Amino acid sequence: MTMQDNLPTLRWGIIGTGLVASWFVSDIILSRPDAKARHIIKAVGSSMVVKGIEVVEKNCPEQRTKVYGNYYEVYDDPEVDIVYIATPHALHKKNCIDAIQRGKNVLCEKPLAINKAEAQVLVDLAKAKNVFLMEGVWTRYTPLVARLKELIHVEHIIGEVSRVFVDFGLDMNLQDLPSDSRLKSPELGKIILDTGLGLESTQPSIAASQSVVDGMDYISSVILTYPGKTPRQGILTCSLCYKTAPEFMRIEGSHGSILVSGQAASYPDTIVVRHKDESKRDESLSFSHVGFGFYYEADAAALDILNGRKNNSLLPLDETLFMLNLMDNVRAIGGLVYPQDG
Template sequence: MASDPKQTIRWGVLGTGWVSTNFVRDLLLSRPSAPVEHLITALGTSSEAKGNEFINSNFTFKQSRPIIYTDYNSVYADPGVDIVYIGTPHVFHKESCLAAIAAGKHVLCEKPMAINEREVNEMIAAAKEKGVFLMEAVWTRFFPLVLKLQHLLHKEKVIGDISRMFCDFGLDINVASLPPTHRLKDLKLGGGALLDLGVYPLMFSSIVLDEHVGSRASNPEVTSSLLVIDGVDYDDVIVLKYPDNGRMAILTASMRGKSGENFLRIEGTGGTIVVSGPAASVPKHITISSKAEGERVLDFEHEGMGFYFEADAVAADIMTGRKENEIMPLAESVRMIRIMDEIRKVGGVVYAQDSM
C-alpha cells in the first residue's frame, strides 16, 4: 500500500548570507524520513545577480528554482509562500517581520529576533493580532542532543542537583581586517559578539539552569563586563545568578579567539557533564561523568548543519494551527532579549534603537 503523500510547506527566504545559505541547503537535503516536504518558492535579495548566484550554488538541476525578488514586499505578497524565513542582519528583523505579518505570512525570524525587548514585543503583538505563527530561529535548541541534555539534567538527574555551568563561544574573526561597515563591526547594524555569538551560551544557560521555559522560567540576576571598541562589544563575560535555586552561570563570547571543543561544562552534586563540538552552535557529544556510574559518552551526528530540526518543528506547528512553538515560545524570546538588554546596559553597549 502506498504511503500518504507528505504535506508541503512553502518558504520565502530573505537574505543570501551564511545563515540563509545553510538553512536552504539543509531544507533541500534528501531526507526520506522527514515528516514534511520543504519547498523554497521565493527568494528575496538585493539583486537578481546575487539571487542567481545563490540558486546556482545551492539548488541542483532537479530542484524547482524559487522566484527571485529584489523587493522583499513581493516575497510577502507571493501567494505561493506560506512562511517567510528572515535571515538578514539583526537591525532589519523588525521591519521585515512586521511587513511579512501584515501580509498574513507566518514568520521564522533568525536570532536575535530583534535589537531589544521593545522591538520583540512589537513583533509579537503584531503576530498575535494578525493570527499568524511567529518564532525566533534558535536552531540549536531543536537538536536531538539539546533535547536529550535537558532530559538527562531535569528528568533523569544524572548529575544530581545542578550548581553551576560554564559556556564559551568564541570565533577568531580577525575583526581588524573587516571594513567598518561589516555587520559584526558596525554599531548601526547591531554589531558585536553578544547578539551574534553570546546568544548561544545564553541559550544553554536557559535550558541547563531552569527546567521551565518562557513565562514559567526564572529570571536571573545579571552581571557583565564587555570589551567595547568603537561602541561594539568584542569580548563578553556574563555572570548569571538564579536566586530561586542558587544556580550560577559564567558565560563568555568573543570575536577575537576560537573556543575549544569542550565549550560547555555543567557541575552537579552527582557529577559533571561536558558538551563538545566544533562550536557552541553545533554540539556533537555529551560526556557524562557520574560519581556513581563513571563516564559515558553520547554521540549525536546528523546530516547537514541541522537547521531542518527547527524547520520540521515549525512546519508541524503551522499544519496543526499552532501560533507558537512549545520548545521556543514567544515568552522565551522576550526573556532572552530582556537578559541581553541588561547585559548591554551593564556593559555599556547602546544601539540607536534603544532610544527610539
C-alpha cells in the first residue's frame, strides 16, 4: 500500500465476476471529492477468463488490470494488497482461507461464511497470519447510516427506542428460475444470509418462522426481544416473493419515530423524523451519492490497513460472529439446514 496524491492507494484483486463484483469494481474507482483513498484494480480472477475480461473492459478499462483464469494467481500476485471476494456464499470459506494463507488482506462480501463455525475458522486464521479481515456489509459505511446512528444514539432525537421494524423483500420470480440457479441451491446459501438481518450486539431472545420449500427459505420472519427494564423488540422480515416498499424501516421511540426509505433496502436515501410533540415539525433528510456506495467500505479498509489495523471498528469481527450465531439460531428454529452445518 502506498501514498499517492495525498491519499493512500490500495491495490485490489477481485475474486468472482458476478453482478456484485462488477458493481464493486466500477464503484471504487469513481472520482469523488470525499474520497479517503485511491483504489486500483490490479487483478481479476475468474474460472472463465472471458468473464474476467468482460468485467475489466466494462468496469475498469483504463486500470491495466490483469485477468487470471484462476483465483490462486490473484492470491500470489505481489502487486495485490487486498482481495475482494464476491463468489457464492458457500465458497467464501475456501476462498478466504486460500487468500489468507498467502498473506493477503481480505474483504469478503456478506456473509463472511455460511455459519458461525466457518466464520470462526477464518477469524482465527486471519489473526494467526496477522492479516486484515472484514465482512462486506457495505451500507453500514454510508453517510445515511452514520447520521442515523447519531440521531438515535447521540442526539436521542426519538428518545428511548422500543421497537424496530425492517423488511427486505425482493421479487425474484422463483418459480420461473432454472433449477441450477444460486437462489434455488441449498448448497450456496439463502436469502436470510443475503439480506443480513440484524439489530445490535446485545443477546436477544429469538422467535422465528421460515417458509422453506425444497431447502430454500422463501420467506423469513424474526422477532428479537432484548433484555432490560425498557421493552425493546426488533421485528425483521425478508422475502424472495415480493419487493419491499420504498419505506422499509421504522424505528419507534418514546419521543417519536424515524422512517428510512429508498429505491431498495440496500440503497437507502431518505430519513424522516416524526415527533410526538405536535409543536415540532417532521424533519426530512436526503442523502445521495454517485454509484452504489461500495467505496465507503473500501475506503474504510484502506485506512485500517494503512494504520496497521487488522479489524474494522464499524463492523468488528466479533460482531460478524455474533450475527452469524444469531442466524444459526434463527435457522434452527425455522428448520432451515445447510449442508455445511454438518
